[in-house]
Amino acid sequence: MRPYKHPTVDQFALERVFQALSDPTRLEIVRHLARVTEATCGELDGGRPKSSMSHHFRILRDAGLVHTRGAGTVHQNTLRRDELNARFPGLLAAILAQSAD
Amino acid sequence: MRPYKHPTVDQFALERVFQALSDPTRLEIVRHLARVTEATCGELDGGRPKSSMSHHFRILRDAGLVHTRGAGTVHQNTLRRDELNARFPGLLAAILAQSAD
DNA sequence: ACTAATGTTCGATAATAATCGAACTATCGA
DNA sequence: TCGATAGTTCGATTATTATCGAACATTAGT
Numbered sequence: 001m002r003p004y005k006h007p008t009v010d011q012f013a014l015e016r017v018f019q020a021l022s023d024p025t026r027l028e029i030v031r032h033l034a035r036v037t038e039a040t041c042g043e044l045d046g047g048r049p050k051s052s053m054s055h056h057f058r059i060l061r062d063a064g065l066v067h068t069r070g071a072g073t074v075h076q077n078t079l080r081r082d083e084l085n086a087r088f089p090g091l092l093a094a095i096l097a098q099s100a101d
Numbered sequence: 102m103r104p105y106k107h108p109t110v111d112q113f114a115l116e117r118v119f120q121a122l123s124d125p126t127r128l129e130i131v132r133h134l135a136r137v138t139e140a141t142c143g144e145l146d147g148g149r150p151k152s153s154m155s156h157h158f159r160i161l162r163d164a165g166l167v168h169t170r171g172a173g174t175v176h177q178n179t180l181r182r183d184e185l186n187a188r189f190p191g192l193l194a195a196i197l198a199q200s201a202d
Numbered sequence: 203a204c205t206a207a208t209g210t211t212c213g214a215t216a217a218t219a220a221t222c223g224a225a226c227t228a229t230c231g232a
Numbered sequence: 233t234c235g236a237t238a239g240t241t242c243g244a245t246t247a248t249t250a251t252c253g254a255a256c257a258t259t260a261g262t
Contacts, residue, residue: 014196015125022120023250041209049252054210056250073208073259089198090191095115097190124220143238150222155240157220174229174238204262211256218249227240232233 004061004068009083012064017088020063021095026056030065033079034096040074105162105169110184113165118189121164122196127157131166134180135197141175 021027029044045053057077060066064087067078084092122128130145146154158178161167165188168179185193 015123015128018119018128019123022116022123024116025250027116027119042207050209051211051253052251058210059249070209070258073206075209088195091195094189094192094195120219126220141238151239152223152241153221159240160219171228171239174236176239205260206262207258207260209257212254214252216249216251218247220247221245223242223244225240225242228238230235230237232235 003070006061006067006080007064009064009087012083012087014088016063017065017091020059020065023056023059025052026060027095029056029060029077030079030095033066033077034081034092038076038078040076042074044077104171107162107168107181108165110165110188113184113188115189117164118166118192121160121166124157124160126153127161128196130157130161130178131180131196134167134178135182135193139177139179141177143175145178 021030025046025048028046032044033039041050041053041057057066057068061068064080065084067080069076069078079092081092122131126147126149129147133145134140142151142154142158158167158169162169165181166185168181170177170179180193182193
């Protein structure tokens with residue numbers, strides 16, 4: 001399996017990040033990842049088809065929000081906390097503070 | 102002229118805010134408003150037709166980002182800084198820190 | 203090898219959103 | 233009241249995005 005292409009920190013674009021977070025499914029994924037620090041794609045589908053989830057994960061990856069790493073037959077996803085905080089200080093905190101709603 | 106309908110702070114939805122900010126035109130408007138603290142719609146069109154701008158301003162209003170007030174024949178727009186900071190601490194700062202790009 | 207499990211990719215369809223001209227509204231000033 | 237200015241609303245068109253089934257790829261275990 002070839003590794004995924006992830007943007008570097010200096011390639012992050014705020015507009016793309018907002019676009020990624022403007023979907024409820026993806027916002028939910030990000031919040032979940034904030035709690036567990038690592039999760040497979042399958043753990044996060046809410047009964048949604050795999051192809052849909054794959055689509056959302058790709059957008060999150062392309063925006064720089066999520067890192068995906070193949071681990072055997074599974075794909076582990078993590079929030080790119082440190083890099084996001086470095087590039088967009090306060091952004092992640094603002095998102096996650098809302099989790100309590 | 103009837104006053105605009107603006108959401109109250111507790112009606113703000115993060116997802117809607119992100120959706121509003123995911124468009125380059127609107128992100129530009131927000132950043133501009135952050136600098137000038139007040140501006141008319143006309144000042145912010147970049148040659149774009151008025152109907153398009155009106156559309157973008159409405160989305161920004163509905164998300165709670167911008168307050169619009171009729172002032173004579175003109176409409177003055179302001180960033181709802183305090184309310185945004187109250188509801189989404191850190192968010193605005195993260196957006197505006199990026200302005201220097 | 204064969205099988206099962208996890209995701210990805212492809213292609214089609216449906217749903218959302220952006221864009222813009224034209225007609226309309228409201229306000230100010232002459 | 234007439235004209236000019238600033239925005240809004242409407243309707244149509246185009247462009248983006250989401251959704252999902254089906255076929256494919258990769259890895260682990262037997």
